[in-house]
Amino acid sequence: MDRAQKQVAIETLKGVFADAGAVVVTHNLGLTVAEMTDLRGRLRKEGAKLQVVKNTLAQKALDGSVGEAGDALFTGPVAIAYAPDPVSAAKVATQYAKDNEKFVVIGGLMGKDVLDKSAVSALATLPSLDQLRGKIIGLIQAPATKVAGILAAPAGQLARVIGAYAAKDAA
Numbered sequence: 001m002d003r004a005q006k007q008v009a010i011e012t013l014k015g016v017f018a019d020a021g022a023v024v025v026t027h028n029l030g031l032t033v034a035e036m037t038d039l040r041g042r043l044r045k046e047g048a049k050l051q052v053v054k055n056t057l058a059q060k061a062l063d064g065s066v067g068e069a070g071d072a073l074f075t076g077p078v079a080i081a082y083a084p085d086p087v088s089a090a091k092v093a094t095q096y097a098k099d100n101e102k103f104v105v106i107g108g109l110m111g112k113d114v115l116d117k118s119a120v121s122a123l124a125t126l127p128s129l130d131q132l133r134g135k136i137i138g139l140i141q142a143p144a145t146k147v148a149g150i151l152a153a154p155a156g157q158l159a160r161v162i163g164a165y166a167a168k169d170a171a
Contacts, residue, residue: 006057013053013061021086023109024093024120025073028052030102039103042092046128048083062109069114073107085129086110094124 001009017023028036040050055074062070081089090108097105108115108123115123127135 009057010061013058016082017061017109020082021084022090022123024081024089025106025108026079026081026093027076027104027106028079029077035100039096042096043081043089046083046088046092047085048081048089048092050079050081052079066109066112066114070109087123087126087128090120090124094121
């Protein structure tokens, strides 16, 4: 890899670190091509990506912005999982790590914050952005349906009373 290619890779990684909701740093020593393809497919379904990175290039892309703790994550055979949604990459990576002992979650980055393994696991238990949006819409719609039901109830009662008088007069 020549100097120009390294510079392009560093700029790409800077974009990844800036745009991702969270970056999950993993070790992938011993994973086969089929296992990596399976993991990439699972991540793609959730809108996330997996990228194997060179440690020195990742450290240069971070440019010391996360300190020594962030730089310490990038040792050994590292792959990063990332997505615009902070939860999806963490959720898939944590689940895959439970299923495959060769894949280990080391930690993560969320903005300028460094996450340890337990913080990434906690992040994975949170609901995704789409699930949160659904809950918010449900909460917003609930009062509107209650108001409509309350407004419709007196009219329905009035109609039943008039219907009862009409039936009484007909009899």
